Amino acid sequence: MHDEKIRAYAEIMDEMGLTGLEVEEGGAKIRLERGVPQAAAPVVITQQGLAGDGAADAESATPKGELYSVRSPLVGVFYVAPAENAEPFVMPGDRVKKGQTLCIVEAMKLMNEITAEEPGVVEKVCVTNGQMVEYGAELFQIRR
Known part of the structure; x- marks a missing residue:
C-alpha cells in the first residue's frame, strides 16, 4: 500500500474523529490507531454556551439543578449497552459521575x-437503541 493511500486514510480518520481504522485492499491489510482526539469528546451545552468554546468564560460548569445535553460527537449508531443482552450503561434516574x-x-x-x-x-x-444519530444529535439530558 502506498504512502498516499495511508495518508488519505489518516485524513479520513481526522475528518470523522475516529480513533482507529482497518482497511483491506488488494490483499493488503492496514490498521491505523491513535489516542482519543479532542473532537471525540462529548459536547456539553450549558446556559452560557458551548462548554470549552470560550462562551462560558471562567465558569464552564452548568449551574446546580439545571439540565445539560450530551450530544453525539460523530455520526453513527447509538447503543445503550455494551452488548445486545447486557444491561444499559445508564437509565433515567441514574446518578452519573464525570467520565462515566x-x-x-x-x-x-x-x-x-x-x-x-x-x-x-x-x-x-x-x-x-440502534438508532442512527447525526453529529450534534442530543443523546441525553442530565440534571446537574
Missing part, C-alpha cells in the same frame, strides 16, 4: 464510548 460511560456510538465498525462531562442525574435518554 453513558452509551456507545458505532462508526465504521468502531465502538466510541460517550462519557458524562459533568456529574448529575440522567433525566432523559433522547434516542432509542
